[in-house]
Amino acid sequence: MSGHHISTDKTLLSVAAALLALTILTVGVTYIHIPAPWNIITAMGIAVVKAGLVALFFMNLYWDERFNSMLLIAGLAFFGLLVALTLLDTLFRAEVIPAF
Amino acid sequence: MDTAESSSTSKKIQVQRFKPDDNPDKHYLNEETGLWAWLTTVDHKKIGVMFLSAVTFFFFIGGIMALLVRTELWTPAKTFIEANTYNQLFTLHGAIMVFLFLVPAVPAALGNFILPLQLGAKDVAFPKLNLLSFYLYLTGAFVAIFAILNGGIDTGWTFYTPYSSTTGGAVTTMVFGVFIIGFSSILTGVNFITTIHKLRAPGLTWDKLSLFSWSLYATSIIQILATPVLAITLALIGMERILGIGIFDPAMGGDPVLFQHFFWFYSHPAVYIMIVPGFGVVSEVISTFSRKHIFGYWAIALSSLAIAFISFLVWGHHMFVSGQASLASMVFSFLTFLVGIPTGIKMFNWTATLYKGSIDIKSPLLYIFGFFFLFLVGGLTGIVLASIALDVHLHDTYYVVAHFHFVMVGGMVMALLAGVHYWWPKITGRMYNEVMAKIACGIIFVGFNVTFLPQFVMGSQGMPRRYFNYIEQFQPFHQVSTIGSYILGLGFLMVFYYLVKSLFTGKKATANPWGSRALEWQINTRPPLHNFHHIPVIINGPYDYHKPMEEFQLGLAESTGDGHGQQSDIKVTSDGKEINAE
Amino acid sequence: MADHSSSTTHSRFFQHHFVDADQQFETAKMGMWIFLVTEILMFGGLFAAYIVFRLWYPDLFTQASTQLNTFWGGVNTVVLIGSSLTVAMAIKSAQLNQKKNIAINLGITLALAAVFMVIKYFEWTHKFELGIFPGQFYDFGGIEHEKANVFFSLYYLMTGLHGIHVLIGMGLMGWLLWRSLKNHFDSEYYTPIEITGLYWHLVDIIWIFLFPLFYLIE
Numbered sequence: 050m051s052g053h054h055i056s057t058d059k060t061l062l063s064v065a066a067a068l069l070a071l072t073i074l075t076v077g078v079t080y081i082h083i084p085a086p087w088n089i090i091t092a093m094g095i096a097v098v099k100a101g102l103v104a105l106f107f108m109n110l111y112w113d114e115r116f117n118s119m120l121l122i123a124g125l126a127f128f129g130l131l132v133a134l135t136l137l138d139t140l141f142r143a144e145v146i147p148a149f
Numbered sequence: 150m151d152t153a154e155s156s157s158t159s160k161k162i163q164v165q166r167f168k169p170d171d172n173p174d175k176h177y178l179n180e181e182t183g184l185w186a187w188l189t190t191v192d193h194k195k196i197g198v199m200f201l202s203a204v205t206f207f208f209f210i211g212g213i214m215a216l217l218v219r220t221e222l223w224t225p226a227k228t229f230i231e232a233n234t235y236n237q238l239f240t241l242h243g244a245i246m247v248f249l250f251l252v253p254a255v256p257a258a259l260g261n262f263i264l265p266l267q268l269g270a271k272d273v274a275f276p277k278l279n280l281l282s283f284y285l286y287l288t289g290a291f292v293a294i295f296a297i298l299n300g301g302i303d304t305g306w307t308f309y310t311p312y313s314s315t316t317g318g319a320v321t322t323m324v325f326g327v328f329i330i331g332f333s334s335i336l337t338g339v340n341f342i343t344t345i346h347k348l349r350a351p352g353l354t355w356d357k358l359s360l361f362s363w364s365l366y367a368t369s370i371i372q373i374l375a376t377p378v379l380a381i382t383l384a385l386i387g388m389e390r391i392l393g394i395g396i397f398d399p400a401m402g403g404d405p406v407l408f409q410h411f412f413w414f415y416s417h418p419a420v421y422i423m424i425v426p427g428f429g430v431v432s433e434v435i436s437t438f439s440r441k442h443i444f445g446y447w448a449i450a451l452s453s454l455a456i457a458f459i460s461f462l463v464w465g466h467h468m469f470v471s472g473q474a475s476l477a478s479m480v481f482s483f484l485t486f487l488v489g490i491p492t493g494i495k496m497f498n499w500t501a502t503l504y505k506g507s508i509d510i511k512s513p514l515l516y517i518f519g520f521f522f523l524f525l526v527g528g529l530t531g532i533v534l535a536s537i538a539l540d541v542h543l544h545d546t547y548y549v550v551a552h553f554h555f556v557m558v559g560g561m562v563m564a565l566l567a568g569v570h571y572w573w574p575k576i577t578g579r580m581y582n583e584v585m586a587k588i589a590c591g592i593i594f595v596g597f598n599v600t601f602l603p604q605f606v607m608g609s610q611g612m613p614r615r616y617f618n619y620i621e622q623f624q625p626f627h628q629v630s631t632i633g634s635y636i637l638g639l640g641f642l643m644v645f646y647y648l649v650k651s652l653f654t655g656k657k658a659t660a661n662p663w664g665s666r667a668l669e670w671q672i673n674t675r676p677p678l679h680n681f682h683h684i685p686v687i688i689n690g691p692y693d694y695h696k697p698m699e700e701f702q703l704g705l706a707e708s709t710g711d712g713h714g715q716q717s718d719i720k721v722t723s724d725g726k727e728i729n730a731e
Numbered sequence: 732m733a734d735h736s737s738s739t740t741h742s743r744f745f746q747h748h749f750v751d752a753d754q755q756f757e758t759a760k761m762g763m764w765i766f767l768v769t770e771i772l773m774f775g776g777l778f779a780a781y782i783v784f785r786l787w788y789p790d791l792f793t794q795a796s797t798q799l800n801t802f803w804g805g806v807n808t809v810v811l812i813g814s815s816l817t818v819a820m821a822i823k824s825a826q827l828n829q830k831k832n833i834a835i836n837l838g839i840t841l842a843l844a845a846v847f848m849v850i851k852y853f854e855w856t857h858k859f860e861l862g863i864f865p866g867q868f869y870d871f872g873g874i875e876h877e878k879a880n881v882f883f884s885l886y887y888l889m890t891g892l893h894g895i896h897v898l899i900g901m902g903l904m905g906w907l908l909w910r911s912l913k914n915h916f917d918s919e920y921y922t923p924i925e926i927t928g929l930y931w932h933l934v935d936i937i938w939i940f941l942f943p944l945f946y947l948i949e
């Protein structure tokens with residue numbers, strides 16, 4: 050089957066190396082104790098970059114039909130909806146009246 | 150056979166006239182026979198027929214339970230069954246009707262049969278997964294029945310925690326059964342989306358896609374996005390019961406309202422899994438029997454997608470009195486009102502299609518008229534329920550029961566019946582008794598209203614749902630409702646009777662008894678095993694009633710292009726002049 | 732994909748309802764992507780529960796995560812990244828018709844997956860020894876928080892569901908390995924490797940998120 054993208058060893062290995070480096074980085078930054086909200090943001094930021102690398106170059110989204118990327122984005126977007134609208138409740142509940 | 154040539158910018162396509170056979174000797178039912186061939190078939194039509202039989206079976210089981218529930222409610226106290234049995238009956242009625250009947254009814258039964266025909270495809274994209282989907286459905290159903298016989302369940306179809314995580318009975322088995330059925334539904338969704346994207350015949354561009362296919366597309370999107378969340382939620386209930394994980398159970402540190410969020414994240418969109426394919430049927434039937442191009446094609450197609458999207462934003466309207474934050478309630482209430490917009494768009498376009506059409510009130514259309522009235526009431530009362538202040542009063546009353554029966558039975562079941570009547574000749578090759586069909590439609594319509602209109606009244610007066618006992622003041626309403634349910638049951642039995650009878654004594658159907666322009670009617674009645682002997686080339690749209698019938702027979706033709714790649718890549722001009730019949 | 736010049740319609744595994752092998756390949760791939768969407772939302776339910784509880788009880792997560800071993804979690808991350816690499820290599824080998832390399836790469840993937848599960852096994856059993864059982868069986872005094880059991884329920888559920896996916900992936904890899912040894916795959920037909928690979932990468936991605944969410948809380 051011609052016409053499919055064939056990744057070179059170089060691409061695959063550099064992506065793997067980048068993933069490895071980011072893994073070390075994300076463990077490493079825990080030692081410098083970034084203050085509260087930023088530590089989780091950093092950790093998630095690194096995770097997103099890693100996931101993006103896997104999706105783009107291992108899962109070939111970079112070369113693939115756009116629709117497949119849209120599917121991935123849609124999946125994440127609806128997960129986002131689930132979280133966002135649930136938090137709209139769980140973060141804003143009035144304290145339950147003790148007598149109840 | 151005449152031939153014609155259609156030239157387009159990229160490819161030349163040899164088009165041959167092709168007249169479908171009315172009653173060919175060979176068709177999908179007799180080409181591979183025997184029980185084993187049926188059980189292992191990957192033919193979407195046979196799988197569709199098997200689904201249709203299965204959902205009909207469960208509809209009757211669920212229906213009998215409903216009649217038992219209604220009979221018990223004849224008197225304010227015990228009539229003939231124990232309170233505990235009553236609880237189990239309404240639970241099973243709901244669970245069977247939702248998971249075993251409504252969700253698969255139109256997509257898996259009618260959709261399976263019709264979708265590939267409407268796309269000019271030989272089968273769905275993954276025929277084996279399609280068969281697997283059917284067996285998952287059966288397995289799930291057996292597990293559910295096993296649960297019923299081994300302890301039963303009394304949680305209601307909604308499985309609310311902490312009751313469901315602490316009550317006795319076979320809840321774990323039951324949720325496992327529903328979990329399996331969920332995967333059946335997911336596979337159907339995966340299959341349909343891929344099929345619509347990849348297997349459209351040459352020339353079948355997105356703007357020629359039938360509205361039934363569009364509605365199945367929207368439905369499949371909901372199925373794949375919502376069902377997995379149900380699966381994990383049910384798994385968590387199982388875990389809660391087995392391990393006491395404390396995610397939902399407040400006694401273990403969890404939050405029961407979180408369960409409701411997860412459950413309704415699936416189950417509100419799921420009500421649209423049930424109704425949106427029905428919308429598709431309406432569009433097909435309306436256009437065919439008004440002999441008119443559907444009004445507002447894109448509005449109808451896109452409003453299905455809009456409904457699919459909005460349906461994910463409104464689930465909190467089931468939780469106004471659950472203790473969720475009032476901020477969330479306000480937002481959910483507002484978003485819920487928005488659903489009315491695309492739904493209204495559809496209603497207006499359908500009525501506009503009828504306007505100045507040459508309307509032929511055959512039984513499928515009559516069922517659709519029933520749909521119009523009942524679904525309108527169902528939808529408008531939904532808007533009433535979406536108003537927080539009213540819902541605090543109406544929540545968990547018979548008003549809600551009436552609301553969702555108006556949409557699910559009045560809307561969806563009427564649309565399903567319309568679809569079954571509409572495609573029956575194609576599926577079985579027989580015509581049913583038209584007079585009886587019309588009478589049955591009338592009986593169902595009357596029976597339905599007698600059953601459910603009183604429920605609005607008693608609900609608004611405070612009659613709670615799922616109660617075994619009630620105060621005497623409500624007895625007249627309950628009795629009228631029970632009588633109505635018998636009439637309704639009679640109507641359904643009648644449909645069953647004349648449809649089955651038609652299989653044996655019905656007149657043979659012609660290839661296109663309604664004179665429809667849609668693709669599935671341009672092939673043999675009782676389609677051949679692989680649907681199309683040649684790859685069809687689609688030149689006209691499914692609602693092009695302004696063009697003469699012969700042009701549609703042109704559409705079914707052989708492609709002599711090199712036919713590679715995505716079929717729909719090949720462009721065929723829709724301009725009739727380009728096709729020169731020889 | 733633009734190039735349709737090959738006459739590949741006659742592969743042994745070609746199915747009649749497709750026009751050509753390319754269409755069959757693209758269809759299978761899209762089907763898998765749609766399935767992956769369902770996987771995302773299935774895990775999504777658990778991630779949503781995690782987020783809700785973490786925002787409610789931030790202290791709980793900081794305290795309880797000290798019981799998890801960052802080193803072994805990190806090793807497992809690296810193991811899974813390695814296995815993703817070898818799957819990608821297997822696909823590349825198939826595309827280049829290097830049939831022996833397909834089997835070798837699949838074999839390494841399978842082995843790495845097994846390593847992952849062995850490490851998981853030791854992590855879990857170590858916790859059981861401490862009395863950190865899931866749910867109501869939780870019996871550990873080391874964390875001063877009344878909801879400590881909930882954290883570990885989430886931990887067991889999420890890593891457990893992920894582990895089940897790894898096991899399923901191992902089954903699939905084994906099947907692919909067997910088929911590749913029977914010479915089923917070449918540059919004309921490698922659809923099963925491609926789509927199983929997609930599945931495997933998603934399992935990897937999910938771990939990429941689980942790792943910081945459980946092991947790296949300070």
Ligand code: HEM
Nearest residue numbers: 420423424466467528531532534535544545549553556557
């Ligand atoms: C305009 C459209 C609709 C609106 C605004 C709407 C609104 C609502 C609201 C607010 C409730 C909650 C009432 C309560 O529990 O207090 C409800 C319940 C319900 N609706 Fe709808 N609805 C709509 C359409 C539909 C459709 C199309 C279906 C199904 C085909 C449906 C099925 C149901 C079901 C099954 C329930 C009850 C669930 C239960 O508690 O057992 N609704 N609806």
Ligand SMILES: [Cu+2]
Nearest residue numbers: 417464466467
């Ligand atoms: Cu709803």
